[in-house]
Every structure is written in C-alpha cells, then in structure tokens.
Amino acid sequence: MDGLAAKQLLDVIGIGIGPFNLGLAALLEKTECKSIFFDKQPRFEWHPGMLLEGTTLQVPFMADTVTMVDPTSRFSFLNYLHEHNRLYQFYFLESFHIPRNEYNHYCQWVAQQLPQLQFSSEVENIERTEEGCFQVTVYSSDKGKRELYTAKHVVLGIGTEPNIPEKFRLEDSGRIFHSSEYLEKRNQAIQADSITVFGSGQSAAEIFYDLLSRQSDYNYQLSWYTRSKGFYPMEYSKLGLEHFSPDYTKYFYQLPQKKKQGILDNQSLLYKGISFSTISDIYDLLYERTVGNSKPDVHLQALTELVSAEDRHDCLQLSLYQHEQEVSKQVNTDIVIIATGYQPCTPDFLEGIGSLLERDKNGQLVITENYKVKTNDNGNHHVFVQNGELHTHGVGAPDLGLGAFRSATIINQIAGQTIYKTYDDNVFQQFGMQF
Structure with a gap:
C-alpha cells in the first residue's frame, strides 16, 4: 500500500x-x-x-x-x-x-x-x-x-456477532434491542409500562430474572416467550459434559460433513438451555410473589414464535403464533429484548x-x-x-x-515443536466404534 x-x-x-x-x-x-x-x-x-x-x-x-x-x-x-x-x-x-x-x-x-x-x-x-x-x-x-x-x-x-432475526429489525424503533446491550439499556427498559423477552437460553433467563427482581419497584408488565418446547435446563450431567472434550471434538470432526448439522441441531440443550439454579431462582421468586393468591403481572409461554413486529409509535404490536394449537394472537408491548444468541x-x-x-x-x-x-x-x-x-x-x-x-x-x-502436551484419552466413554 x-x-x-x-x-x-x-x-x-x-x-x-x-x-x-x-x-x-x-x-x-x-x-x-x-x-x-x-x-x-x-x-x-x-x-x-x-x-x-x-x-x-x-x-x-x-x-x-x-x-x-x-x-x-x-x-x-x-x-x-x-x-x-x-x-x-x-x-x-x-x-x-x-x-x-x-x-x-x-x-x-x-x-x-x-x-x-x-x-x-x-x-x-x-x-x-x-x-x-x-x-x-x-x-x-x-x-x-x-x-x-x-x-x-x-x-x-x-x-461471533449478535443474531438478530429479520422480523426484529425495525429501523429507528429504539424499542427492540439484543441481550448483548442489556446493561446499557436496562434503565431505559424498566421505565416502560411493559417489557417482553424472547429466547430460551441462559441469557433470556438471566434477563427475565433480573427484570422480575425489579418489577415490584417499577410496576411494569413482564412477559417471556420462547418458540422452544419449554423453559428447559441445560444438560449438565457429568457424562453429558464429556461432549466438551478433545475426544468428542476428534470424533465429531471425522464424521461426514452432511451428518454434522443434523447432529448439532439435536444437541441444543448441551449449550443453549438454562442452568438449574437460574430456573430455581425464577420459580422461587414467582412462588413468593404469589403468596395469598396474589397475581403478579407476569406471563411465561413456550412453543410461541414471533411472526412479525410493527412499531405503532406508542407501542410495538407483536404477532405471535403458538405451534401446537396452531393459533395466532396479537399483543402490545413497549420494549422487546431479544436473547436470540450469536452467529458467525x-x-x-x-x-x-x-x-x-x-x-x-x-x-x-x-x-x-x-x-x-x-x-x-x-x-x-x-x-x-x-x-x-x-x-x-x-x-x-x-x-x-x-x-x-x-x-x-x-x-x-x-x-514447529511440542511446546504444550495434549492428550488423546480425556474421558471415560467412547463416542464411536473402536476397530
């Protein structure tokens, strides 16, 4: 140059x-x-x-x-x-x-x-x-x-970079933001009358719990939707964790490329679920908030996907679809926080x-x-x-x-030399046939 x-x-x-x-x-x-x-x-x-x-x-x-x-x-x-x-x-x-x-x-x-x-x-x-x-x-x-x-x-x-699906990309809305910006924009969000969280993983759960903890002080309506089948825990058994080893990486690498994406699609709970402790914290707080049959202004719903979002200036209008019932519904909210993960x-x-x-x-x-x-x-x-x-x-x-x-x-x-030792046998299970 x-x-x-x-x-x-x-x-x-x-x-x-x-x-x-x-x-x-x-x-x-x-x-x-x-x-x-x-x-x-x-x-x-x-x-x-x-x-x-x-x-x-x-x-x-x-x-x-x-x-x-x-x-x-x-x-x-x-x-x-x-x-x-x-x-x-x-x-x-x-x-x-x-x-x-x-x-x-x-x-x-x-x-x-x-x-x-x-x-x-x-x-x-x-x-x-x-x-x-x-x-x-x-x-x-x-x-x-x-x-x-x-x-x-x-x-x-x-x-990686934040994964923002096209349906969430409303120009100049200011009402929708990714979980990666949560701390920066939390003070703005909690001033609203209603907040909606989308996502099924740890970030969505942590944001929901943080907002739930503050709800009594700010009195906003709080919703949490996921298109997943439920608010499920991450796989955290000891044998399950062995998938995060050099041994499994070697096994996976040697598989035919055409098989790999299908395997990844079925392993989401190995890395996309919610920790047991966070689920427990959310449930415990919800339980305490409902003492005496009180009804906190909270809505949790799985199997539900955002189809579209429209900025009505005074609020966002969300079109939602429940997969098992095969029915749609429109709801309004002031703020949407999307915890839809990251992409390469x-x-x-x-x-x-x-x-x-x-x-x-x-x-x-x-x-x-x-x-x-x-x-x-x-x-x-x-x-x-x-x-x-x-x-x-x-x-x-x-x-x-x-x-x-x-x-x-x-x-x-x-x-060009072995500076660090690495080992082949690090886990107890075998991931494939040994010949």
Whole structure:
C-alpha cells in the first residue's frame, strides 16, 4: 500500500482479542515466537452487556485462558486470585463457578501483562505476499494512522456477532434491542409500562430474572416467550459434559460433513438451555410473589414464535403464533429484548485473501482438524481459526473449557515443536466404534 512500510516479519498476528486469542497470547510466552494481536475495542471487555450481579460462568474456573494445558502458568486464575489476595476467600467460597464479572476482571488482568496486545486497532485488510506470508493493514485510532504488519501466520479470534432475526429489525424503533446491550439499556427498559423477552437460553433467563427482581419497584408488565418446547435446563450431567472434550471434538470432526448439522441441531440443550439454579431462582421468586393468591403481572409461554413486529409509535404490536394449537394472537408491548444468541461473522478484511481460502457448499470456511483454514495454494503459512469451527468441530468450538487446548494445538504448529502436551484419552466413554 502506498505510503506504508511493513514492519519486521512476525511469526503470528492475532486478529480479535477475546478469551481465546487472549489465551493464545498468554501461552505464546513459553515460545520464541514474535507476535502481535489487534482488537478494535479500546480495552478487553467480555460480553459487558451481560455482566449482571449474581451471574456466574457456566463452566468451572479451570476454563481460564491457560490452565487446561499449563496449570503452572503465571496467567492461571488461581495465580490471579493469589496476586489479588483472594485465595482464602475463594477457598471458602467452595464453588467451581466464579462470578461472571470476576472472569472479565481476570481476563483484563491477563491482558494488562501482555505488551503484544494492541487495542483500538482495527484490521482493515489482509493480503498474501510474494513470499507466501500475510500482510495486514491496521488502523490505530489512538495513533490516528494506518500501519502494515507482516506475519507467517494469522489467527482469527474475532468471535461471533449478535443474531438478530429479520422480523426484529425495525429501523429507528429504539424499542427492540439484543441481550448483548442489556446493561446499557436496562434503565431505559424498566421505565416502560411493559417489557417482553424472547429466547430460551441462559441469557433470556438471566434477563427475565433480573427484570422480575425489579418489577415490584417499577410496576411494569413482564412477559417471556420462547418458540422452544419449554423453559428447559441445560444438560449438565457429568457424562453429558464429556461432549466438551478433545475426544468428542476428534470424533465429531471425522464424521461426514452432511451428518454434522443434523447432529448439532439435536444437541441444543448441551449449550443453549438454562442452568438449574437460574430456573430455581425464577420459580422461587414467582412462588413468593404469589403468596395469598396474589397475581403478579407476569406471563411465561413456550412453543410461541414471533411472526412479525410493527412499531405503532406508542407501542410495538407483536404477532405471535403458538405451534401446537396452531393459533395466532396479537399483543402490545413497549420494549422487546431479544436473547436470540450469536452467529458467525465474515469480516470484510478477509476479502483480500478471499480467493485463497476454501469454502464448502454453504459458504463456510473449510477447516482442518488442527484449526487451519484450507487454502488452494498448499503454502507453509496458514490462517488459523478460534471459535469459528462449530460446523466442522462441533459443540465445543465456543466452549471456554476447550480454548486452551485449541490454542496449544495452534501454538505447537506455529512453533514447529511440542511446546504444550495434549492428550488423546480425556474421558471415560467412547463416542464411536473402536476397530
């Protein structure tokens, strides 16, 4: 690019600084690899719109950035507690599931110790050099200029984006927002006369409970709808959790691609349900609110889908459809909060190497078992993916507990040697026939 000079050749450039690339950066400390990581946000923030008091991670604290492949790392959660003089408090807490806001603070603590992390830096383009490396154009809002960086490998850790179905997209409404914005817009919502939540997962349940807890102070009508069959708990049995292991990932990867989507569709309760404790908290509060046959202004209904939404200026008119009864109904509400999850995103900056990357018939990146994007030039330098391989590797792709394993697998390839040990036998069950 005219006027820009590339800096020294790096071993790896990480794009996006979420928990997974943060872990990669931390684990690279035990290598001689030169790296730099970019994120357009001004600082590390992990789902800031859902850092509600009283909410916890749904995985044990050992699913930090490093522990599952390097429990002696200075970046472990236990060392974070030690450095903050909280080990005894955590010891007496006797809980594997830590507060969500503490996990975010832990990640910020890790980020502060890694000088190769560059925030307020947006990647704009990637191109292949004549030598087969990757040239990355980055705009730094802090510096107010663009710079070029060149690396042998690129690791995509850009995460996902809020999934907002078309029926919820009302321009300039201001009355509909995604769960990812909940904390930012909660004060606006609780001033309304009526609030409606859509979704069947943990985020929808946490938002509903938070609003239910505040309802007595603000006197809004509160509704919760889901098109799912019920407000069901997430699968959390010990043998069920073994699906979030390297063993199951290996089994799933080797299945025919045409089978994989059907399997994923039937595994939703492994990662999309509600925790037992949140369901219990909601029920207990509803029970208390109905003492003496009181009737709180609350409505919960499953098997019900939003067909359309219309902004009537003074309210939103929702058209709902109940699948088993096969009947429709219209209801009015002031605010709609959609907890419809997240979806993969295809960043514009990949266009510069778009012809190089292989895609399947659905337009999804073809990813090898070791997290490389397949390319059509068979080069020695690669694009790796973190949490963009659900379609190839299965339900464990977004799970924090497998992040360190995936980072270690990528690092061992980048370094050209085994820096971190990984193991083949991690669970008690067999996921397929052994021959």
